[in-house]
Amino acid sequence: MLVLKDIIFWAMYFVSFYMSVFIILTLFERKIRKNPLHLGSLPYVSVLVPAYNEGESIARTLDSLLALSYPKDKLEIVVINDGSTDSTKKIVEDRYTKQGVVLINQKNKGKAAAMNNGIKRAKGELVACLDADSFVQKDTMKKMVGFFADSSVAAVTPILKVSNPQTLLQKAQWLEYVLYTFLKMILASIQCLNVTPGPFSIYRKQHVINVGGFDEASIVEDQEIACRLQMHHFKIMQSIDGNVLTIAPRTFKELYVQRRRWYKGTVINLYKYRKMLFNRKYGDFGIFQMPSLLVGIIMPFVILPLFLSYTITPIVNYIRHVQLAGFDMSLDFDFNIQNFTTNYLISLDYAKLFIIVIVFLVSVWLMLLAHKSTREKLAFSSVVPLVFFFIIYYILLSFIWAGAMLEFVLGKNKKW
Amino acid sequence: MQTRITSSKNKYFAAGVATLIVFVLGILLGIVIDQKKYEYVTGLAMEQEVEFNSLQVQYLYLDNIGGPNSCKVIEQTLENNLRMFQPILERLIDYEENKQYNNEYELLKRKYLLANIRYDLLAQRSKAECGTDLVRVLYFYNSDCKICGDQGFLLSNLKDSLEDKLLVFPIDMDFTKEPILSVLSTQYEVTEFPTLVIEDTKYVGFQDKAALISKICPLYKEKTGICA
Structure with a gap:
């Protein structure tokens, strides 16, 4: 058991470290394209806003779109009301149609169907998608469209940031998004993006139509379309300064609901596009990114048992011992600190410790670089969220992975 | 399409x-x-061995010379050495938990085990000849015994309270390379684990805290710690 645990430990850290080194080498090898190519003139963009019962946030979303610093004659805003039963339709009709916002009503068919419906009616050569719980900054679109000067670019994804993080969980997600955006900048340089997030990814309409539009059966249409575009050898770029704010889950329950959909979608996509896995025909996407997704699926199931065996088991044992001792443990604190320290130092496994410290330092370094790249500052107040992020957050995500996969295996699909 | x-x-x-x-x-x-x-x-094991040799020579010397204060000196020496012995025991156990078995380690463990048994013999003599107020517990365990961890913990917990008046000698029965173990297990007919020998009385099976107290405390002349 001890040997198996050791093998798993070493394998996990070896793979994680290998992937980190590969990303770092890519960072230094290829220059991240900071400024998109210059377009002769700004393209016509249709922003599609699929909305299902978004009465609470649709007004703020549309206000942020109307405030975009983009020529009005080259911008179309289309709300696709996906059979909402709340005030969504009324808000758009009453306040926004007179400002030029187009409203399309459809029966509730899901986001992908709404997007396809919007694409059919869209006038723009580019279509942007904006979830109704996200908000764009004024200059975001201008900063993103330049990438389309390269005709093989099919999609550009923005920098996603968590809007006004309040809870510790939201702050951890804020850090996660910063790190993730930075990694995406690097991965984009080797065409390894596997998702075009719902909040304000911009697509070249014709390319999306050419590959068959959004998959209406998919629960993660933004991951699915990205994989399909990759399969057709189109480029997906990561903007480095076009910001979009999104509302992150406040509680663990909300996070669980969001992530289990993403995670299940990742598994389905990986299976659907399994022929790209380790396939050199798809370049680094096949050789590095798809295997990374596979590792990402396996990793939580390695982290969780290790975490439980290293932390929870001793705690449970301690509690049992306290009970056995009749809650008379006070004398245990009367120990000799020097002996305790010596015993502790002797009992450490220094080879493991060395690797853990190196992996941790690399993670911290990447986090610092990520902040620099996304022009965010690390304040003193970030210390607690950082500690939470590095020590607890991924354990929480592992629990979500395990729960999501368990539901998946047991066939509890209805809630997705 | 792109390349x-x-x-x-x-x-x-x-x-x-x-x-x-x-x-x-x-x-x-x-x-x-x-x-x-x-x-x-x-180094610690060597230190322990030298300490033990020193103690043994002192003991033999006092035994041969005799005299009115010999028991007092023996008890004092035993107490001083036990204080030194306990941390070494803890360190060895910690080391044991994280160490893969190899020849060097087995030798070390054998040395430790022998020292442990010699200490017990010495404690027995001290008790018999000087009436030292202490209780000896031989604790037999092996790795297949799941509850032994709890038993070991309870004995440590009692030792925390009774300090040097309780001498616990843990004996790892997985360690078959040392012949003295078979002598001990034959003497006490140890077949199940955990088995405790408290002052030559054998108790088979897990003993909870109350059971340990009821068996150990009456053996003291002066009641201290948890026995008070």
Whole structure:
């Protein structure tokens, strides 16, 4: 058991470290394209806003779109009301149609169907998608469209940031998004993006139509379309300064609901596009990114048992011992600190410790670089969220992975 | 359609080499530190052996010379040495938990086990000849016994309270290389684990805290700690 645990430990850290080194080498090898190519003139963009019962946030979303610093004659805003039963339709009709916002009503068919419906009616050569719980900054679109000067670019994804993080969980997600955006900048340089997030990814309409539009059966249409575009050898770029704010889950329950959909979608996509896995025909996407997704699926199931065996088991044992001792443990604190320290130092496994410290330092370094790249500052107040992020957050995500996969295996699909 | 840019094989290779270097460094560091740890623990065992030899010579000397104060001196010496012995015991156990078995380690453990038994013999003599107020517990365990961890914990817990008046001698019955173990297990007919021998009375099976107290406390002349 001890040997198996050791093998798993070493394998996990070896793979994680290998992937980190590969990303770092890519960072230094290829220059991240900071400024998109210059377009002769700004393209016509249709922003599609699929909305299902978004009465609470649709007004703020549309206000942020109307405030975009983009020529009005080259911008179309289309709300696709996906059979909402709340005030969504009324808000758009009453306040926004007179400002030029187009409203399309459809029966509730899901986001992908709404997007396809919007694409059919869209006038723009580019279509942007904006979830109704996200908000764009004024200059975001201008900063993103330049990438389309390269005709093989099919999609550009923005920098996603968590809007006004309040809870510790939201702050951890804020850090996660910063790190993730930075990694995406690097991965984009080797065409390894596997998702075009719902909040304000911009697509070249014709390319999306050419590959068959959004998959209406998919629960993660933004991951699915990205994989399909990759399969057709189109480029997906990561903007480095076009910001979009999104509302992150406040509680663990909300996070669980969001992530289990993403995670299940990742598994389905990986299976659907399994022929790209380790396939050199798809370049680094096949050789590095798809295997990374596979590792990402396996990793939580390695982290969780290790975490439980290293932390929870001793705690449970301690509690049992306290009970056995009749809650008379006070004398245990009367120990000799020097002996305790010596015993502790002797009992450490220094080879493991060395690797853990190196992996941790690399993670911290990447986090610092990520902040620099996304022009965010690390304040003193970030210390607690950082500690939470590095020590607890991924354990929480592992629990979500395990729960999501368990539901998946047991066939509890209805809630997705 | 575009032509894909694929990273060179060199980068995949370089990442592999860099990763290997870091891991090899880590493993080498582990080996070097393990060696240092072994040297340290060996030093402790030697220290313990010298202490024991010193104690034994003092004991023999006092035994031969006799005299009105000999018991007082014996008890004092035993007490001083037990204080030294306990931390070494803890360190060895910690070392044991994290160490893969090898020949050097087995020798070390054998040394420790013998020292443990010699200490017990010495304690018996001290008790018989000087009436020292202490209780000896031989604790037989093996790795198949799941509840033994709890039994060991309870004995430590009692020792925390009774301090040097309770002498616990843990005996790992998995360690078949030492002949004295079969002598002990035959003498006390140990077949199940945990088995406790409290002052020559054998108790088979797990003993909870109340049971331990009821068996140990009456054996003291002066009641202290949890027995008070």
